Amino acid sequence: MGYAPDPRSTLAPIDATTEPSLIPDLIARIPWPRWVVFIVILAAGVLLVSCLICVICCCCHRRRPRKQPKDKEAVGLGSAQSSTTTHLVQPDVDCLEPCSGGAQQWGRLLLSLEYNFGSQEIKVGLRQAENLKTEGTADPYARISVSTQAGRRHETKVHRGTLCPMFEETCSFLVPPAELPRATLKVQLLDFKRFSEHEPLGELQLPLSTVDPQHVLESWYQLGPPGTTEPEPMGELCFSLRYVPSSGRLTVVVLEARGLDPGLGETYVKVQLMLNQRKWKKKKTSSKKGTTTPYFNEAFSFLVPFSQLQNVDLVLAVWARGLQLWAEPVGKVLLGPRASGQPLQHWADMLAHARRPIAQWHHLQSPREVDRALALQPRRLPLPRLHS
Incomplete structure (x- = not known):
């Protein structure tokens, strides 16, 4: 006798299509149309591939040695077959830089x-x-x-x-x-x-x-190598400047001199102020005898209003009295707005650091050269009145 199969005991065949799938379910849950979803996925893929390509190109470009552009490559003048002489050709900027192994x-x-x-x-x-x-x-x-x-x-x-x-x-x-x-x-x-x-x-x-x-x-x-500095037969003078804008007080401290001519018998320093290219005020130090490095350390004060500071010239002159009875200027230093070089820098430092003394050494210049730079105007004496 045959037995009929029990429907509860038999296993039904499993279909793969009946299992839940993650991606289709996600797509089905998105409220957008399917063509919009596909376009977004395609754009994201293209962007990702482009980023990967850029990263690979940058890494390869860094490893590869950079080539000099053809328009900036150095051209040797010796290989040029022309009648043009080399001194008529302007050298490239790279050729002007100091080369290793060459002259300094x-x-x-x-x-x-x-x-x-x-x-x-x-x-x-x-x-x-x-x-x-x-x-x-x-x-x-x-x-x-x-x-x-x-x-x-x-x-x-x-x-x-x-x-x-x-x-x-x-x-x-x-x-x-x-x-x-x-x-x-x-x-x-x-x-x-x-x-x-x-x-x-x-x-x-x-x-x-x-x-x-x-x-x-x-x-x-x-430029060539620096030569020996020229000797200064007139010597040097050290002094400090101090200006107080509130009180208008200019203080000059004559410190010392050096390198003076040994033949000078007696030396002193004269400090003079010029206003509008005319002599205004002057003072002088005590005299020092028989030395090429006199030490003074004497201070002089002048009242110079700030409004007149641009019209003032300061002259420090080293004077010497020899065997003769009269004295002659050995050298001078001109400071002020009409000065140049190191004296002008000293004057500017004094104004930039008000109320602080600024000391500095100065080379003495020729008295004739300083007088020419000053271009002093002669004082006009009053003419005597003629009585009728």
Whole structure:
């Protein structure tokens, strides 16, 4: 006898399509149409692939050495087969940088030169300097002179904490046309030191015979190694300045001098104030005998209102009395708004640090040169009245 299969004991076949699926259920639960969902998924995939491609390209670009563009590749002048001489071709900027293994570079100067046949003066424009050679930073300034004018020189303003100073200063020197072929322009770059010798940074000696006086020339010149600094036969003077704006009191303390001529018998310092290019006030120190390094340490005070400060010139002069009965000036220092170089910087430091004494050494300049820079106006004496 056969038994009928029990419907409860038989296992029904399992269909795979009846199991729940995660992705279709999620898609079915989204209230957006299906074509919108597919577009969003496609856009996300494209964005992800683009990001991966960018990351791969950046990694490969960093590992690969960068090639120099063809328009900036250095071209050797020796390989150029042409009749053009190399000194007519302006060198590339990369060639001006100091090369390893070559001669030591001291920097370069941008100068402009112009000669005026009418006034017989050569006009020197010192524009800027670059890549000065020193350890760390410096406070550079320039000293310009011409070999045919002994004792005449121009000092620029001191530029703080830079090896690429922008001077933009102009000076003139009297050079007759007959002396032009044998004259030499000398530009010294020095590092300003307040209480010690100034450190030379480089030097340029340019024979004016190589300059065409018919044209205005402006070009870069390579600096050479600094030469020995010229001896100062007139010596140096140390003094301090202090100005109090509220009371209008200018205090000058004459400290000491050094490097004076041993043949001077008796020396003293005269302090003089000029107002509107006319002599105004003057005082002098005590005399020191038989020494090349006299020590004074004497203070002098002047009442100078702040409104008149821009019209005042301060002159400190070292005077000497020899075997003769009369005294003569050995050297002078001019300070004030019309000064230049180191004295002008000292005057500016005094104004920038009010109520504080600022001491500094100064080289004595030729008395004739200082008097020429002052251009003092003569005092007009009153004419006597004629009685009728």
